[in-house]
Amino acid sequence: MKEEECWTVLHLVILLPFVLAAFIPLTKYLPRFHVGWIVLPLPAALFLYFLTRIPSIQAGSNLMTSFSWMPSLGVDITLYLDGLSLLFVLLITGMGALVVLYSIYYLSKHSEGIRPFYMYLLMFMGAMLGVVLSDNLMVLYGFWELTSISSFLLIAFWHRRERSRYGAMKSMLITVFGGLAMFAGFNLLYVMTGTYSIREIVAVAGSLPGYSMFIPAMLLILLGAFTKSAQFPFHIWLPDAMEAPTPVSAYLHSATMVKAGIYLVARLTPVFAGQSGWFWLVSLTGMVTLIYGAFKAINQSDLKGLLAYSTISQLGLIMSLLGLGSAASFFAGKEEAVFYTMATTAALFHLLNHAVFKGSLFMVVGIIDHETGTRDLRKLGGLMSLMPITFSVALIGAFSMAGLPPFSGFLSKEMFFTAMLNIREFDILNTGSWMGIFPVAAWLASVFTFVYSMILVFKTFGGKLQKAKLDKMPHEAPLGLLLSPVMLVSLAVVFAFFPKLVSNSLIEPAMASIHNGVLAPEDTFEVSIHFWHGWTPEIFMTIGVIAAGVLLYRSYSRLRVLDRKPSGRKTLNHLYDGSLQLLERGSKRLTNAYMTGSNRHYLLYIFSFFIIALLAALIGEPGISFGMDHYAPLSLYETAVIAVMLLAAFAVPFAKSRVSAILFTGCVGYMVTLLFVIFRAPDLALTQMMIETVSVILFLLCFRYLPKLKKEKERLRFKLPNLIIALGVGITTTLIALAAMGSSPFEPISEFFLKESYNSAGGKNVVNVILVDFRGFDTLFEIMVLGIASMAIYGLIHLRMEPGQTESGKVHSGNSALRLRSNDVILQTMSKGIVLIILTFSLYLFFAGHNHPGGGFIGALMTSAALVLMAVAFGMDTVRKVLPVNYRLITGVGLLIAIVTASGSFIFNAPFLSHAFGHFQLPILGDTELATAVLFDLGVYLAVVGVTMNIILSIGGDKQWNS
Template sequence: MLHIVILLPFLLSVLMLLIRQTTRFHPGWFVLPLPAVLFLYFLLKISAVRAGEPIIDTIAWMPSFGVDITLILDGLSLIFVLLITGMGALVVLYSIYYLDKQTEGIRRFYVYLLMFMGAMLGVVLSDNLIILYGFWELTSISSFLLIAFWYGRERSGYGAVKSMLITVFGGLAMFAGFNLLYVMTGTYSIREIIQLAGTFTDNAMFIPAMLLILLGAFTKSAQFPFHIWLPDAMEAPTPVSAYLHSATMVKAGIYLVARLTPVFAGQSEWFWLVSVTGLFTLIYGSFKAIRQTDLKALLAYSTISQLGLIMSLFGLGSAAGFFAGRQDAVFYTMATAAALFHLINHAVFKGSLFMVVGIIDHETGTRDLRKLGGLMSLMPVTFSVALMGAFSMAGLPPFSGFLSKEMFFTSVLNIREFDILNAGFWLQLFAVVAWIASVFTFVYSMILVFKTFGGKLQKDKLDKVPHEAPVGLLLSPVILVSLTLVFAFFPELVSLPLVEPAMASIHTGLLAPEAPFEVSIHFWHGWTPEIFMTLGVIASGLLLYKGYTRLRVLDREARGRNTLNRVYDASLQLLERGSRRITDAYMTGSNRHYLLYIFSFIIVSLLAVLLREPGIRFGMAQYAELSFYELAAIAVMLMAAFAVPFAKSRVNAILFTGGVGYMVTLLFVLFRAPDLALTQMIIETVSVILFLLCFRYLPKLKQQKEKLSFKLPNLIIALGVGVTVTLVALAAMGSSPFEPISEYFLKESYNLAGGKNVVNVILVDFRGFDTLFEIMVLGIASLGIYGLINLRMEEDQRQPLQRDTRLAVPLRSNDVILKTMSKGIIIIILVFSFYLFFAGHNHPGGGFIGALMTSAALVLMTIAFGMDQVRKAFPVNYRALTAAGLLLAILTASGSFPFGAPFLSHAFGHFHFPILGDVELATAVLFDLGVYLAVVGVAMNIILTIGGDKRWNS
């Protein structure tokens, strides 16, 4: 069921692209039910998870590599999925009223949002590190698309690229750390790695794995110094900011640290890195927030600050690992409980505050604090929501933020008793830093509320006449901010069903069996040091709020002086300049130079291995003797190849090249390889047509001969490549320590895959992954060709292309005989292509060969009757046909999941039909159909795109 839950957002995103946009309904209403239903579904799982019964679903994907799609819903993941779906529902509801249904790209907005929601669910539910990494990077991609939603704005593009570069950089580092964990433990399963915790800490790769994983977590959760992407991400629409930066994307790094705490807890490096980085981010973010004049920028830095607070708490909670199995461990796990409770509180009050800022911008036309003021009487409901949310963020009673802030103070005070690391002085500073950061938090919370809603109204500086927002905009923030009161007076609603099970997930094996951990959160604990610290925060915060405008260091943000942003920009410019210089050095525009680089590398690298490896032998004793026909075909092929560089026209060069290909076809026939012969023959035929169509884009062929000195490097490279490839082929046959795998394919082709044509069975079953990725590559290549030709620069469009009319191939023939004969020939070719497709599983043929044959028929039709007639006879969007083929292949490959079989597993059997009798059916035919559609789409998209350039048809 969990797999379906993850799949639903992606399916709905595809559906959003297919449905037509109407003026009657806002597309958000189609999206809203999904997160709401998912939220209710996960709520119903609380009782099972609380009882210690995690829900685990597994689908075999690549068992031989230890990669299975295993999803687990335990206490920790339950908190996050509730945040993702609950906040998702409220954000979608808010966006319906925030974004007009006529907004350009509104459906695209929801497609990106659903993609992000599904990716986040995948991150927090995945038990396999490889699957987690895949979803992790998908969150970076989808967040990039969301941040760049207003792609016409320069800052939107800048912020999207910045977030992508930083988070993907961290993700790649994290991926390396995951692989180091696999090397040490032999598994990618998080549960199994946790069970092995403590057995591999002495491994030399343990600390590097920890550092790399933390790099990924810190970049994603905007920890210093990687926080610089988050303020620029505020260029996204406000619903996106409310979702990504309160409950989802920035919490992914927090989740990763919490999930892997059982693995690294008890390591001093983990304790110091996580807690100190979090505390520094906390005080830095709170200090920067005070200096902002834009409300979203203020909330951005406050988010950085709050993320640092949560991160530091998880670091402090990891101290329990030093006391694993002892009673003392309970004392330090209080920090983890505080982190989990504040995680929920932060999502609640920060989400409501982002929505409030969106309302202010929506109703006044500005977010600039210097233009705002006096909105209290005009927007009383919005003011009430802002007041409650800001007070909760500041940690003031009677709101839930007060409780988690008190637990934070308790944690930094408790850590002073931590005497294992012999760092008493530094541990004492934790409480001081926490208190100072809380003062700053109080100040920017007051600025947010009273600088916006208090003071004097400045109507002349506002773009709109301010008024209260409609009920639809207010509903989501009111629901969220109300929870700050509910969780404050009834904290057991969160602590018992959510925090305690999450604690059990994080601190597995750390607590003594006779001392189970219980989370107890109360509003009042008496006159404790924490209360006096809070009173000090309020008193100092009020003084600082009253006088911060007199302090130049706090009064305003210094424009253009953000050192870290300048370092990022300068580094990016340096990389661009350096890469441009390197690229200009070897990208000369000469294909000859490019081939020299490629072939030289091949020669040096392969020959070095072949000549230095002692186990390689170049024996030829096992090869059969060449027959007369084979020698004749080889001789003709060599002569045709030798004639290519001496051809005086491109037509002759293409004909000689085609001759080489047809001789290879003949060799395949002599070697009794009909599948390969058919494929080679059709490829050569279609390629010749394609080359002829490409003539129009090429400059005139130089007729003058070059000096021999310029040909000598070509000769050396050509001979070197020939010798190298020959030696590789000889070494492959003479040095392999394994039995030929062909025997396995011949023996098991029918038993395992239900097909007698071994070549086709290999393509669609044994090596189906290769085929799937090959048609993906073909699809991408065809789209690239389409883009290069049809989306050319405006300057090229204005300048008429000067072509060599002598080489241009007519796009329509006037030959009556050709037209007459083509009508019958095309039908014969199409019928034969269908035969090849259906017979391919047991006889020569298959989806790939059938698709090429169909493309050949369409090419012949194009030459005989013109492209317009082809489009009329077959009104097909070949790019869509390629996508349909890919989708069918992927769906067929995934169809094995419901039956508990790995990805790309096929089934076959015999069935009795009336009239037809006994018929063998195999699911591989559906996969082959996907290949057929994709290849036809690719081939015809390329042919029609190159041959149908409007500049040549005018």
């Protein structure tokens, strides 16, 4: 196969749905437009683009692109478009366009949550495109789980309904459970092959069966596929997912999301097809699901419930065909190999047909619900004359689903029968006569399919109109609602009479993608689909289905199956609910056992684990050494600083007031700063000094809400555990530091940083280069955590307290922020100049940090210290008036700058957070070094300033409190 580099377009295909989803909130400024009209052009344009790629894919020229993301982990964002992914991409974009068009008329532009609806829909579309285009298994898994999250949001669209929330949670729990199992299977494949690339794994598939991890990997991956594609017994989430709006059901639960498991099985068939376990698991699971879903569909009184179980049944049909198609690998190089590819051909053709007729039927059910106010079959009937177009669409869709001529479902159903009869011809794996179960089960399931198809049409549109049971008088739907289902059922007719439109252009390339890794090079095949093959066994099976189906349908009417109410016991749903309740009760008991509400208990748990785990590791490791022979002797200055530090630390527990305890703690921090000065570490000294200053102010602000400190006599059994834990933590930490210095088996990494700081990053300040370049990931996540923490503090304060109240419930008298204001005229006078000096120095530290002591982090702390000084001298309101900015917004801007700068390396096909630098001749400045790391440092600077001031202003008395 030839491969074309087409990275721009393929990456835009994945990116555009997410970009458009991000801009959807802005449409609130366009109230006259339905949001759907803004969304519709995207899937339509993508569908048209991929139609233009059919000739090149048909000619064997695939599209591929890749750029490095996390090369050390083998995770690259590789997108690959071949015949199989093209088939699914056209389903995703084509059905997406029709569903969006349908939703424009189904959902009013004034509907509650209309913008989030389209945001979630676009997220899902982008995630599904990522699933079918990703060649890297880890990237595929990421998109896979994103489909679960976005579908959860769509199913819970009407979140005020208890059943919607239940269905959304159920679908996510089951599919995410399967996704985690699949994730483990992917990693087992990586251990065996050393790669996450699907193409590379397929290339070495022949050597994999010898590994002991091969079968576990297969089982775990199938678990993910079965849960996503609603295979028995994991199907139980799909009927409850019908609580979603009808456009969601038409899109997710007929054409796209539930087909993700089908796609995964098809894509990995070249890897596992040679295993008998794969053949039996996929085939039998599909057959059981097919029969079970078809039988359950007959018992449903809700139209969407009927379609849900029919979807389960049809997914089982496709899955069983993929399982039977894998039998071709047993005959590689023989004439029978191509014989068995008929099953895969039928699976792919029915995949298309199912999207066509099931999508149209879901839309029909939405129209019925929209025009009558109910989906209950017991209340419906006699709609044929009132809704003739809707009836025609339902008739064509249902007959195609039942496999009746002259519709495309008849062709794929005949191919299904052919595949089932073919598998009976050969004794695979010495199974004797057991292969005969496949055609019998297929015929029985087809009878049930015929029955529920007839129920759908004639129980809804036939009989007498029951006006008294309807909420409103039904009438034909508007043209906008009818357009999408009419277009879909038209395809059911077109594909029936002109099957070559899809057989040569879509199905054959998809077949090549699946079986080129399974069949021998000499095995060739052509997809040939015809409407009439003569009086074959398949035709007689179809006649038998119609005859038995008519008899069963007539009996069904007399037995009044719809009036029976299931008991709800001893069912899979009951097992799911019971298991969930058991887990909740058990977790509640366990949590209540250790979540006592006491901070002291929590610290005891944490520090006890810390001591036990780390001391055990230190004692159990024979190579640990605590020698201190190579350490330099202590100087007089160092001894004095350490002595003061120890005295200050020892004084903390004996302090009689919180202010004294804070000052003693601050003294310890400032002594550490002096040690950094003595050790000639100016960056660390500046950082420690700024953090200590801001921390002391923060503690003072926090403690003003607490009552006066009271020293009470405590019992020995209370003090003794505290003493043991304190000594244990101190000893453990000291031993870890000594062990790290005395027995590390590795060469110090500091030598690497000293050598490569300037050569690789263009900076002479090693500390700053480490923060923004070598360990940029750490810094990025640290400012993210800081940002989240500051938002949490802000939220807790404003949610917990009413405006004007303190934590004790007392109302502030006047301005709460004024309590921190100093009345010292000297301090106020001096601070005017000192603040300006500190701010200027902070800017110097920021710009000089790449080559001299400083950087964004230190500069931000220095700026915050200046603002805190201003607040102490003049009050919080002065800070707000002088700098009327939203510090939460500043935090967000800083994070955005850091992320955008880190992602900018993708433009140059470089790993995430790669920086560039160079020397340039600038006017006046002359030769000047410019580095992109400074932009990242700017994001750090803004984020840290925003975080610090957001916390200070929130705890010190927010503006909202003073209103």
